[in-house]
Amino acid sequence: MTRRSHIPLHEAFATARAAGGHAPSVLGSRPWIIGGGGDRITLGADPDKRLDVADPLAREPVLSCGAALYGIRVALRALGVRPEVRTLPDPDRPALLAEITSAGEADPGSTDRRLYAAIERRRTHRGLFERALSDGAVLRGLGDAAALEGAALRQVTDPDRVRSLSGLVTAAEHLHRVERPGTEEQDRWVRAQGDPRAEGVHAEDFPAPGAGAPVFPERDYGRVTGLREARGTEIGTVALLTTASDDRAAHLAAGQALHRVLLTAADAGYAAAFHTQPLEEPLLRAFITERFCAGEHPQMLLRLGRPAPEDRVDQGPDDLPGGVSGIA
Template sequence: MKAPKERTHALESALDAARWAPSVHNTQPWSFSLSGGEIGLRADTERTLAVSDSEGRELLISCGAALFTMCTTLRCEGYEPIVTILPDPDRPSLLATVKAGNETKADEETWVLGGEIERRRTHRAGFASPKVPGRLIDSLIRAAREEGAKLTVVDLPAAVEVIAALTRAAQGVQAQDRRFTLEMIRWSRRPGSSRRDGVPAEAYPGQALPTHPEFAQRDYAWQQGWGHDADQSGSATTGVVALLTTPGDSRQEWIAAGQALQHILLRAAAHGVSAAFHTQALEMYHLREFLRLELCSGEYPQMIMRLGVTFDETESVRRPVTDLMD
């Protein structure tokens, strides 16, 4: 067996990796504790999107992504993680506990996933022309299934147009709501900002080429002209549109959706494929219900994403571990 000092080091490495997980608007809505050889993952409710995510669904998905990241890192460090989801009903903000269990030897795929944790980036525009290989899509579907969720690729052009239209409609409504706008402003970073959370102005194009059909992008610049200079000489493709769903809509399934999401993203990133997210329609009850009943066979949509190839090098910022510890 490894010495206790090495086991502690593995847990500390898992904590450092967890902060690189994706989160809605890069809110990083998590906090951690490390005591007695156990990591506690908690929801940082002060970072909840009170308007667009009042139930905390997107917050728990974000924390689920951080949980998968910790488990992957522990396996790379030589330990099988022991995870307990929602361990204490009297402490609802405690989402999971993680321990370093028996020694294990990480397989090649786990090492590949671990190598993408800090390199993975969220894309916020159209994609380049290379197509996503069908074999990769099949492996992403299996990755979601392994975590208790379902990834469905939307093939029919008419269905893609419906999802795009719902995204545009939700974006249009939210843009007219002062509460949504103020919430977006809170998590939008102006150029040169030293903040280590929120969406940097360098992480999206100032003027993106439209896709067909058009999937509305969040206006993180709130009409200030922020964003990086994008190449306007070519064309942008929509990429592969996919829905991540779960059979139910409980807090445990939200966490599972986050684990599945990060598994998908890391495996895709290892093959040069990025994801763009469109959660606007899922933040409006009636639109989410329409998607559930009409396009998701009754399952609950947890994420709408587009997958594709991009050659952009965007900035990613995270808070230091010391800011995340209880």
């Protein structure tokens, strides 16, 4: 069977598997197993990539797998396949998060094609931006993108509340540096300059010492010595991605919403920086839930903005290397 794209079905599914592997992921760890064959894809969580110290409930790997699932879905639609997705299909196999098959032909629209094309352009940003995301139409589009996947993107505009969130990031980062016993867990994903492995956080993607966004501190990767010069002056637009519930289904949906938001932003020329530290501390996460999310559950804290021209790379994916896939 062929579709409007004239790509055989098995080739479309092979391309979609590859697209899923370019999703953003916690520490660039790519904690998914994308399998299957022919016109079937299975998506599972890799138990060897759990972060037992930072994330004992495995929320972040499931969120990362949700991002991979959205990449698979948008690739199939762009290639003329209407994906049929079963999430959490087998209660006896909790690591199996989704099964994807074909529900027939799709007539890809311009949005499908643009978001698929944005997979190779999207990069995780670290440091400051050239300017914040202030375009109302783009912001509404990002909110719509999150809502279509069952989440909400809540922009934080009040300067005092922005400072409060910054303080929570700073406090959590301090706790992690002085109290967290699992530094080896994080060190596993640190990559020195020139390291050819795609997984992990690479020195080439990190701002040089003092060149980051001090009011929203980056995670301390210890052995990483950043290389990039400071090229921005703005912290960007601060937002929280939230869901109404906080179970595995919600985490999987949040990952899909996150990737859709990021691809929508990339299509418009914007990028995102992530700050997960306070969401890894139960008391701080509960505080953010109550004070900033109207009782919904925060799944990601991010800053959005226009990168400086030198940071707008157009090379092919792989990243969270080149910054493509890391949720830090």
